[in-house]
Amino acid sequence: MKESKLAIVIPFYKIDFFEDTLKSLALQTNQGFNVYIGNDGSPDDPQELIKKYDRQDNFHYKRFEENFGGKGKLSEQWERCIDLSRDEDWIMILADDDYLSTNFVDVLYKNLHTAEKEKTTLLRFKMRRVSENNEFLIDLEQPVLQTGKDYVWEDETKKRFISISENVFSRKVYNEKKFRKYPLAWRVPMMMYMDFTNNGNVLGINDAHIHIRRSSQQLTRRHDMDNYKRQAMELFYHDIIKEYEHAFHNFQNLQFLKVYNFYRSGRSRLPRPIYQYYKKYGGISEVIKYFIKKLIKR
Numbered sequence: 001m002k003e004s005k006l007a008i009v010i011p012f013y014k015i016d017f018f019e020d021t022l023k024s025l026a027l028q029t030n031q032g033f034n035v036y037i038g039n040d041g042s043p044d045d046p047q048e049l050i051k052k053y054d055r056q057d058n059f060h061y062k063r064f065e066e067n068f069g070g071k072g073k074l075s076e077q078w079e080r081c082i083d084l085s086r087d088e089d090w091i092m093i094l095a096d097d098d099y100l101s102t103n104f105v106d107v108l109y110k111n112l113h114t115a116e117k118e119k120t121t122l123l124r125f126k127m128r129r130v131s132e133n134n135e136f137l138i139d140l141e142q143p144v145l146q147t148g149k150d151y152v153w154e155d156e157t158k159k160r161f162i163s164i165s166e167n168v169f170s171r172k173v174y175n176e177k178k179f180r181k182y183p184l185a186w187r188v189p190m191m192m193y194m195d196f197t198n199n200g201n202v203l204g205i206n207d208a209h210i211h212i213r214r215s216s217q218q219l220t221r222r223h224d225m226d227n228y229k230r231q232a233m234e235l236f237y238h239d240i241i242k243e244y245e246h247a248f249h250n251f252q253n254l255q256f257l258k259v260y261n262f263y264r265s266g267r268s269r270l271p272r273p274i275y276q277y278y279k280k281y282g283g284i285s286e287v288i289k290y291f292i293k294k295l296i297k298r
Helices: 018-026 047-053 074-082 104-118 148-156 171-177 188-195 223-247 250-263 274-282 284-297
Strands: 006-012 034-040 059-064 090-093 122-130 136-140 145-147 167-170 201-213
Touching: 006 018, 006 074, 006 104, 018 047, 034 074, 047 059, 074 090, 090 171, 104 122, 104 201, 145 148, 148 188, 148 201, 148 223, 148 250, 167 171, 167 188, 188 223, 223 250, 250 274, 274 284
Parallel strands: 006 034, 006 090, 034 059, 122 201
Antiparallel strands: 090 167, 122 136, 122 167, 145 201
């Protein structure tokens, strides 16, 4: 196995678009990376495809018998796939229906000096949205340097969105933080922008890109997974308020609080009564609105 600074980790389940993913790796202009594929108990066997595109002998495959994704444990699936990797300095999780521009690895390595200079542990690449049929939808470029909290707020206000595939992060920060165990990994990439940056900057790279596929087959688009999403929303907004309120303005925290209160079911509890947070972020008028809504619900 070649010495490499990059581990590309693929949590595999569906085979429908997987050939595009593997082909994009085989065509990289810089082959200085290793690929780790963890099969999440899929009914499909990708080994023939893997053999077809493992041209540099840098693909490594393991099948896990227990399916985690169907139980909402996607974060745990990501982590056990990362555990297959060795000591590469940088890690990316590439979804099994996304794929890379052929210059991705080369451009990454050219930017590592900048990442070291700026002390960034999270790098974010341009996203190219494509359809199930690989039709171009939109390009989403990234700011060169932007704080994790600004990315979170832009996702919250739908000015930008965060997924997992467009990110490369340092193994050191991953070992320190790991992923949040939100059901279905819903909002986990979003919280990663707080946890993995220590509220610092993310380095944006636009000279290479990730093709992010929009597909009806994606686990997170299935309606039978909605309960997992609701649980994750409660946990995410609880943690943002409890751990990171200092990073945001009051009007932003008020927005987070309202969403948290909508999804709140008793699985989580803030350190103080919730009305005190309404008062802190929005004043007495927001407290009054909160109690009026409580009375109406009764």
